[in-house]
Amino acid sequence: MTQILVIDDDPTIRLVLTKALQKQGYQVTVAKDGKEGIEQAQRLRPALIISDWMMPHMDGLQVCQWVKANPDLSTTFFLLLTARGDIEDRVIGLDTGADEFLSKPIEIDELNARVRAGLRIHQLNQELHSSKQILEAELADAAEYVRSLVPSPVTSKPATIEWRFIPSKQLGGDCFDYYWLDADHLAIYLLDVSGHGVGAALLSVSMLNLLRSRSLPNTNFHQPKEVLKALNQSFQMNYQRQHYVDKYFTIWYGVYHRVKRRLVYASAGHPPAVLVSGTNAGNTLVKKLKTPGLPIGMFPEAEYADDSCEIKALSSLYVFSDGIYEINLPDGTLWGLDDFIKRVIYYRQKQTANLDHLLDDIRTLNGKDSFEDDLSLLQIIFG
Structure with missing residues (x-):
């Protein structure tokens, strides 16, 4: 009653x-x-x-x-x-x-x-x-499932890798992975699907499984531009028409050769990875690693290009999604990529600092318990 x-x-x-x-x-x-x-x-x-x-x-x-x-x-x-x-x-x-x-x-x-x-x-x-x-x-379950798929940190040479992943309240489409293609080549990538919700998360998981299983046909996974091209073709044929209309995703994909100490990389509409070498203010060098290329799924005829760089000893590579730096500040301004890079350099130069200190700082800037978008960050330190 x-x-x-x-x-x-x-x-x-x-x-x-x-x-x-x-x-x-x-x-x-x-x-x-x-x-x-x-x-x-x-x-x-x-x-x-x-x-x-x-x-x-x-x-x-x-x-x-x-x-x-x-x-x-x-x-x-x-x-x-x-x-x-x-x-x-x-x-x-x-x-x-x-x-x-x-x-x-x-x-x-x-x-x-x-x-x-x-x-x-x-x-x-x-x-x-x-x-x-x-x-x-359902969003919490989906976020937990996505979190369960991320790889374990790597603590052994020639590269130590750690990450932080904070799903947004709505759940976005971030995912990342890294693994050895063979004894000498380490693949690293991070992708970000457009939009929010379970659909974006499912698409990111589908792409993760596709890359992890290396089931893209006739693709040399040692060549980043070939991987991006194959992803774009596969997405047009198998995903865009059937399940994920109007969806697309950005990605940064790199392959590190441990003997030659060389990193080959390509990106598709994704924020640049940031390579930092040197440990103090006097010798710190910063390089943004990005190549031209439209997001995967936008146009079937999109072209992608490789670039490469030398990796000096004790260099650090940061790969991330835009959720980590696109933060609306209380004064109405937007905290941007260059602000984030300055903060990365500041904490890297502090010998006792780690990713948690950096993220605590970003949480303070955000001013809220949750972020508007997924936040993903990889840190690779090359020995």
Whole structure:
């Protein structure tokens, strides 16, 4: 039976409302003031509250503020009972959080109509709240699944690798991997699918499995530009038409030759990887590693190119998604790539610093518990 709470300091009004509502089949509980009303609301979690505006000690607006601030009563419909008819008064009530008004003297037909409408809205809000909880649970499960696929850190020579991955609240399409193609060649890549949600995450996982299994036909995985070209062709044929219309993804892919100490790389619309050599301010060298190329899935005729660079001893390579530096600051400005690189250099020059210190700094800049986009960061230190 639907639970309705009536809060009014006038016993006659309480009796009139109780009789009218019980006649419609509702279960009614009454409270004689705001304090008792809050106690009853906490206990009952009613579908609808009818509260008088003018009451001693705690008025209806204060009760309304408390109800709307309570997560357990987020779907409760609040109907404010008042003899005030001025527009200014109703604006105040709406700004406080009231959902509807009921004028004094009470017209029973109007009461019943407003209660029925309020209960319909309450039911819709409950369904939306339930759907939101289910969606959040699904996103959390998807994020956990994506996290389970990331590789383990590497602590042995010739390269030590660690990473940090923080899914956004909506879950994006970041994923990354690294593995030895043979005894001398280490492949490293990070990709970022457009959009958010489970669809973006599933596409990123599909690409991860495709690369991890090396199932792209006629592809030399030692040559980054060939890998990107094959990915683009495969995406056009097997993914774009069937499952992921209007989707695309960016990627940075590199192959390190441990004997020659040379890194060959290519990118498709992805932020540049950053290579940092030297350990102090006097000899630090920074190089952005990026090649021209459109994101995978945009155009079937897209072309990709390789580039290469020498890797000096104790150099560090940072590969990341744009979620780590596209941060809206409180003053309205955007924290950008160059700001992030400066922060990387600063922490690298501090011998005791690590990725957690860097991310704590970025969290502070973000000013919120969650990020707008997935945040992925790889750090490869070459011995």
